[in-house]
Amino acid sequence: xxxxxxxxxxxxxxxxxxxxxxxxxxxxxxxxxxxxxxxxxxxxxxxxxxxxxxxxxxxxxxxxxxxxxxxxxxxxxxxxxxxxxxxxxxxxxxxxxxxxxxxxxxxxxxxxxxxxxxxxxxxxxxxxxxxxxxxxxxxxxxxxxxxxxxxxxxxxxxxxxxxxxxxxxxxxxxxxxxxxxxxxxxxxxxxxxxxxxxxxxxxxxxxxxxxxxxxxxxxxxxxxxxxxxxxxxxxxxxxxxxxxxxxxxxxxxxxxxxxxxxxxxxxxxxxxxxxxxxxxxxxxxxxxxxxxxxxxxxxxxxxxxxxxxxxxxxxxxxxxxxx
Amino acid sequence: xxxxxxxxxxxxxxxxxxxxxxxxxxxxxxxxxxxxxxxxxxxxxxxxxxxxxxxxxxxxxxxxxxxxxxxxxxxxxxxxxxxxxxxxxxxxxxxxxxxxxxxxxxxxxxxxxxxxxxxxxxxxxxxxxxxxxxxxxxxxxxxxxxxxxxxxxxxxxxxxxxxxxxxxxxxxxxxxxxxxxxxxxxxxxxxxxxxxxxxxxxxxxxxxxxxxxxxxxxxxxxxxxxxxxxxxxxxxxxxxxxxxxxxxxxxxxxxxxxxxxxxxxxxxxxxxxxxxxxxxxxxxxxxxxxxxxxxxxxxxxxxxxxxxxxxxxxxxxxxxxxxxxxxxxxxxxxxxxxxxxxxxxxxxxxxxxxxxxxxxxxxxxxxxxxxxxxxxxxxxxxxxxxxxxxxxxxxxxxxxxxxxxxxxxxxxxxxxxxxxxxxxxxxxxxxxxxxxxxxxxxxxxxxxxxxxxxxxxxxxxxxxxxxxxxxxxxxxxxxxxxxxxxxxxxxxxxxxxxxxxxxxxxxxxxxxxxxxxxxxxxxxxxxxxxxxxx
Ligand code: HEM
Numbered sequence: 001x002x003x004x005x006x007x008x009x010x011x012x013x014x015x016x017x018x019x020x021x022x023x024x025x026x027x028x029x030x031x032x033x034x035x036x037x038x039x040x041x042x043x044x045x046x047x048x049x050x051x052x053x054x055x056x057x058x059x060x061x062x063x064x065x066x067x068x069x070x071x072x073x074x075x076x077x078x079x080x081x082x083x084x085x086x087x088x089x090x091x092x093x094x095x096x097x098x099x100x101x102x103x104x105x106x107x108x109x110x111x112x113x114x115x116x117x118x119x120x121x122x123x124x125x126x127x128x129x130x131x132x133x134x135x136x137x138x139x140x141x142x143x144x145x146x147x148x149x150x151x152x153x154x155x156x157x158x159x160x161x162x163x164x165x166x167x168x169x170x171x172x173x174x175x176x177x178x179x180x181x182x183x184x185x186x187x188x189x190x191x192x193x194x195x196x197x198x199x200x201x202x203x204x205x206x207x208x209x210x211x212x213x214x215x216x217x218x219x220x221x222x223x224x225x226x227x228x229x230x231x232x233x234x235x236x237x238x239x240x241x242x243x244x245x246x247x248x249x250x251x252x253x254x255x256x257x258x259x260x261x262x263x264x265x266x267x268x269x270x271x272x273x274x275x276x277x278x279x280x281x282x283x284x285x286x287x288x289x290x291x292x293x294x295x296x297x298x299x300x301x302x303x304x305x306x307x308x309x310x311x312x313x314x315x316x317x318x319x320x321x322x323x
Numbered sequence: 324x325x326x327x328x329x330x331x332x333x334x335x336x337x338x339x340x341x342x343x344x345x346x347x348x349x350x351x352x353x354x355x356x357x358x359x360x361x362x363x364x365x366x367x368x369x370x371x372x373x374x375x376x377x378x379x380x381x382x383x384x385x386x387x388x389x390x391x392x393x394x395x396x397x398x399x400x401x402x403x404x405x406x407x408x409x410x411x412x413x414x415x416x417x418x419x420x421x422x423x424x425x426x427x428x429x430x431x432x433x434x435x436x437x438x439x440x441x442x443x444x445x446x447x448x449x450x451x452x453x454x455x456x457x458x459x460x461x462x463x464x465x466x467x468x469x470x471x472x473x474x475x476x477x478x479x480x481x482x483x484x485x486x487x488x489x490x491x492x493x494x495x496x497x498x499x500x501x502x503x504x505x506x507x508x509x510x511x512x513x514x515x516x517x518x519x520x521x522x523x524x525x526x527x528x529x530x531x532x533x534x535x536x537x538x539x540x541x542x543x544x545x546x547x548x549x550x551x552x553x554x555x556x557x558x559x560x561x562x563x564x565x566x567x568x569x570x571x572x573x574x575x576x577x578x579x580x581x582x583x584x585x586x587x588x589x590x591x592x593x594x595x596x597x598x599x600x601x602x603x604x605x606x607x608x609x610x611x612x613x614x615x616x617x618x619x620x621x622x623x624x625x626x627x628x629x630x631x632x633x634x635x636x637x638x639x640x641x642x643x644x645x646x647x648x649x650x651x652x653x654x655x656x657x658x659x660x661x662x663x664x665x666x667x668x669x670x671x672x673x674x675x676x677x678x679x680x681x682x683x684x685x686x687x688x689x690x691x692x693x694x695x696x697x698x699x700x701x702x703x704x705x706x707x708x709x710x711x712x713x714x715x716x717x718x719x720x721x722x723x724x725x726x727x728x729x730x731x732x733x734x735x736x737x738x739x740x741x742x743x744x745x746x747x748x749x750x751x752x753x754x755x756x757x758x759x760x761x762x763x764x765x766x767x768x769x770x771x772x773x774x775x776x777x778x779x780x781x782x783x784x785x786x787x788x789x790x791x792x793x794x795x796x797x798x799x800x801x802x803x804x805x806x807x808x809x810x811x812x813x814x815x816x817x818x819x820x821x822x823x824x825x826x827x828x829x830x831x832x833x834x835x836x837x838x839x840x841x842x843x844x845x846x847x848x849x850x851x852x853x854x855x856x857x
Contacts, residue, residue: 167613265378
């Protein structure tokens with residue numbers, strides 16, 4: 001079928017706009033992080049909760065004390081605007097993806113540019129869910145930093161004009177396998193950021209002289225750890241499913257379900273690293289810092305998988321490459 | 324006051340367990356070490372690390388020529404890596420060793436856990452601890468409801484939980500637990516993984532994969548022996564003597580390209596016979612496409628690649644003619660500019676020496692959509708639009724019977740270099756055009772056919788691997804989504820006739836604490852207030 005050039009151009013335009021809006025949201029959030037009181041408060045609140053849990057008696061009959069109304073300062077207001085911008089950006093990015101799909105009459109993740117666009121979208125959506133559940137809105141900038149960098153590289157170096165896909169990709173497995181891989185990888189970027197911040201936070205907790213200005217503004221280590229764990233156990237089964245479907249598809253398209261193609265290998269490595277992360281949390285002496293380090297290594301593997309494998313090595317997956 | 328004293332040492336006879344005991348202790352410690360969770364973690368990491376070079380370095384099983392190139396361009400370093408099996412990572416000794424250790428470790432931790440599991444499934448929830456306030460989640464409240472009403476209510480509220488009620492001096496307590504499915508899932512996951520690893524390894528022994536080029540104008544291929552293949556790779560337990568017999572006949576091949584010359588669609592009408600059809604000679608049709616392999620008698624046939632076979636007819640001076648249609652290989656997949664060598668024996672020459680001076684090879688380039696620029700032939704598109712060849716005709720001794728196998732796509736260049744093969748013509752030909760050699764031999768470019776590259780794969784264990792993978796995935800879901808958690812309720816009658824009852828609720832997540840807080844909040848709210856809850 002004919003490629004619809006107009007729709008594809010609109011999609012490109014939306015993509016660029018999205019990046020611009022994310023940059024703006026990033027700046028707003030950095031402002032909140034730098035000047036807002038939210039980080040410190042969130043950290044204190046979560047510390048209190050830990051205290052309550054570990055022995056303090058709570059009288060259930062007492063009416064639940066409403067949280068003292070806090071004054072909302074300018075940094076918080078800017079932070080909220082940042083979050084609103086993030087939502088707007090995500091909507092624009094979604095439109096960019098959908099328009100691309102209409103332009104090429106297929107699932108819009110048939111090459112690397114489209115794949116990168118979808119992965120970063122999932123990351124942003126996952127983060128929106130996180131800031132709804134945890135008081136970490138002021139950390140948005142740290143998530144957006146890698147997202148914006150990835151989207152920039154994706155939109156420049158890896159940009160691919162809208163086109164139909166080669167016969168090997170014309171299969172419903174493209175929809176199943178690749179979307180599972182996209183969601184898994186997209187969500188995996190969140191725990192990577194959370195665990196990195198966790199390492200800063202615990203370094204500061206152990207020695208307050210370290211990261212003296214930055215550390216106290218991060219939420220309690222416990223909160224960051226929880227975000228990392230929860231996001232990982234969402235992403236891990238989805239990613240596993242994606243790898244399994246990949247194997248089933250490979251059996252039909254390439255003649256074997258597993259052949260240590262570079263992409264398969266790195267997916268395996270990432271999978272093993274995240275399995276190790278989940279184990280480390282059940283192993284005495286590995287919880288906490290070591291688990292977080294493993295998660296950061298997993299993050300590196302995910303990024304490596306996203307970009308390096310397609311660009312540098314040549315394998316069967318290189319169809320998704322850039323030409 | 325008591326002091327503990329070590330027994331006096333006897334320097335002459337230090338305590339020495341017997342050798343047998345030492346060996347036993349060593350084995351036991353090794354086994355314990357190997358099956359501990361920490362070892363499994365380290366092994367997992369090693370496995371990930373060991374897999375990495377396979378993604379970074381060229382691998383023989385994917386691309387032999389790249390490996391050779393890499394070795395020759397990296398000197399001693401390249402050969403060292405070769406000795407250490409870095410170009411065959413996944414069949415290397417060290418990779419297999421890690422794999423094997425992990426498997427042992429897995430068996431070692433699964434065995435005790437399975438026993439533990441059976442025990443746990445029958446066990447009652449633990450006693451209600453004396454001091455519930457020590458639990459990570461805790462709530463205490465007074466209520467006007469009677470203990471009996473609360474008892475009824477707790478039973479209803481915790482109906483999905485495994486419960487034990489115990490009478491206590493001044494009331495009663497309930498100990499409840501749920502989420503046993505987590506452990507079930509966890510075991511399923513690990514057993515699934517074990518099965519997957521085992522069958523994956525078995526598959527390596529019993530599988531084979533062969534590739535063959537077949538002319539797409541009725542060309543046939545039969546899976547009757549290794550020699551029918553252009554290349555064949557098999558596991559240790561396959562010697563090629565009892566392949567599952569079947570035949571395929573390739574009737575045509577169609578490729579469709581987009582306006583930008585990107586391949587859009589490949590399709591081949593084939594016919595096949597297997598099983599009883601081989602005796603009766605029945606051919607069954609099948610539409611072979613990418614992603615749609617033919618599956619028959621446990622083998623799969625894939626459409627992997629395609630190319631062009633230019634057809635040449637040679638008319639010799641004595642009037643005899645020979646026609647050949649040999650596959651040429653594309654050197655540029657985007658434009659299908661192809662290279663090859665079509666080789667002829669002169670007919671009617673019986674003298675060996677004579678014959679070796681008269682063999683003819685047509686080599687050169689074929690372009691499906693030709694374009695000549697400065698005398699050089701190139702192709703502008705992969706589809707047949709204006710086919711043309713630019714050929715060198717070589718005459719002499721091709722060395723076809725020299726005992727060494729030669730590529731079908733080229734002539735032995737050493738024979739060109741030492742003059743046993745001489746170039747006798749060079750010309751561009753369009754379809755229907757011909758050239759004449761000095762001795763009157765005429766060579767005509769008749770036209771073009773297509774060939775397809777088929778892959779035949781056989782792996783008897785892949786169904787089991789898939790089955791275990793599904794078990795593993797289901798188990799993973801249960802073990803990650805289900806939380807193993809406990810709730811305790813203790814109810815005490817109000818002291819001497821006072822109307823208020825004290826109800827205490829506590830909770831503990833047996834696995835990860837993450838996320839239990841909200842649920843406990845909900846449960847305790849319902850238990851304490853006796854409301855159905857929101
Ligand atoms: C000696 C070998 C092993 C032992 C003792 C072991 C033990 C365990 C235990 C106790 C859990 C439960 C953790 C929890 O409840 O949080 C678990 C979960 C898990 N294991 Fe293993 N395991 C072993 C090998 C492996 C291997 C080789 C892999 C994968 C490559 C693996 C993947 C997983 C996964 C993905 C989970 C789910 C994580 C979770 O439940 O939190 N395990 N394993």
